[in-house]
Amino acid sequence: MKKKFKSIPKPMKTQIYVRFGIGFISLIVAVLMLAIAKDFILSLPCLLLFGYMALYGAIILYNGLTEKFVAVSGECVKIERTQLRKRVKVIYIQTEKGQMKVPIRKRIGRLNEGDLITIYMPIKTRIYEQDNFLVIFGYYAIDINRQNNRISV
DSSP states (O other), X not given: XXXXXXXXXXXXXXXXXXXXXXXXXXXXXXXXXHHHHOOHHHHHHHHHHHHHHHHHHHHHHHHHHTTOEEEEEEEXXXXXXXXXXXXXXXXXXXXXXXXXXXXXXXXXOSOOTTOEEEEEEETTOOEEEETTEXXXXXXXXXXXXXXXXXXXX
């Protein structure tokens, strides 16, 4: 099992650690609330967050161990940014099958056209076609390879 865990790509491992970490911290906060306030209702949101994060982290871990994910790589050809804050909203990736449009959920640092991007997603992810682009809405992690360094989101 240790060999299988080492075979999981680094960006997916990062997401697993983040999910389990947030879940563990929310569990500690819930236990502290139960111990101090002695009120279950007050700690319920933290317990629900713990359950959600633990479940989602376990799903990513299971899919990584059983290799039920797909890694799609390609070159970034276009970037759409928001009007005011200039955050990355959508990236367009040139893959073997054509151009792929990926809406971004989180902040991405400096991203330039021409960077090599790898997207890790479950096998069951639905891929839609819209305006001659392949569109995906769900993914586990994004790995950006620049000429100088590497960023995992």
